[in-house]
Amino acid sequence: MANIQSLDPTASPLDYYGWELRRQREAHGLKQGQLGDIIFCTGSLIGQIETTKKVPTRDFSERVDAALGTDGLFSRLIGLVLRSQLPTWFQPYAEMEANAAYISTYQAQVVYGLLQTEDYARAVLATGKPDDLNGLVSARMERQRILEREQPPLAWVVLDEAVLHRPVGGPQVMRRQLARLLEFADHRWVHVQVLPNKVGEHASLDGAFTTMRFDDNPDIIYTEDLISGHMTANSDTIREAALRYARLQAAALSVEDSAELIIRVMEERYGHGSQPEEQPVA
Incomplete structure (x- = not known):
């Protein structure tokens, strides 16, 4: 196992987190097992995080802050750590997404990332056979925290009806995912519409896209291909995307009829009972 002293705290957010965790633990005179006992985990996990073998979670970070009295240090660091676990090509998009005032997206294959449940996200991300699936899932869940802000971005999501019928993760995962979508039926900042199959050909048959608007920067259009993502602020592309999205x-x-369709799909494809059990977001 790598020695923590060999870590360069400037190498990455994860390296800095591990270096700082050991520094703070030792400053409090605690062995790894002792800190583990305090925050209800194993000393082995503490060691793995200190040596960057494991990616910490937000819950872990909050417990460490409480145990060591570090005034939210690790809770602040964890956002940077988890964002750094995203694919390199995706990180610029995540940065822009976190600063957007308005997001509009059309999704043809899967539920929009900010609205995914953890189990659904895990099933989607597992298709790429990543080396660290848990880290990617945690990073995706961390992205969703922008919806918990006092004033989150206004997000308008159009989902192709095929997304509702594609059994990603199996029936139970899909039922919980559709229930999650229903939580936004009366949401102030997030609106979900479904593009029904009966429409046939439509303005974006060539794929999904996302537009982001900012208070002080030009609009951005984001698209993905098989292996990477692409952003552009080209004014002609922005106009074309706006026209397509309007169509x-x-x-x-x-929004209301979309919720009714989601309920119907829940009942007919994924079991009976239409009321979601999860607590709605703020």
């Missing part, structure tokens, strides 16, 4: 919204069901 998609016009063809999609209303």
Whole structure:
């Protein structure tokens, strides 16, 4: 196992987190097992995080802050750590997403990332056979924290109806995922519309795209191909995307009718009972 002293705290957010965790633990005169006992985990896990063998979670970070009295240090660091676990090509998008004032997206294959449940996200991300699936899932869940802000971005999501019928992760995972979508039916900042199959050909048959608007920066269009993502602020592309999105919204069901369709799919494909059990987001 690598020695923590060999870590360069400037190498990455994860290296700095591990270096700082050991520094703070030793400053409090605690062995790894002793700190583990305090925060209800194993000393081995503490060692793995200190040597960057494991990626910490937000819950772990909050417990460490409480145990060591570090005034939220690790809770602040964890956002940087988890963002650094995203694929390199995706990190610029995540940075822009976190600063957007308005997000509009059309998704043809899967539920939009900010609205995914953890189990659904795990099933989606596992298809790429990543080396650290847990780290990617944690990073995706961390991205969703922008929706918990006092004033989150206004997010308008159009989902192709095929997304509702594709059994990602199996029936129970899908039932919980559709229940999650229903939580946004009366949400102030997030709106979900479904583009029904009966529409047939539509304005974005060539794939998904996301537009982001900012208070002080030009609009951005984001698309993905098989292996990477692409962002552009080209004004002609922005205009074309805005026109296509307007057509998609016009063809999609209303927010209310979309919720009714989601309920119907839940009942018919993934079991009976239409009321989601999860607590709604703020």
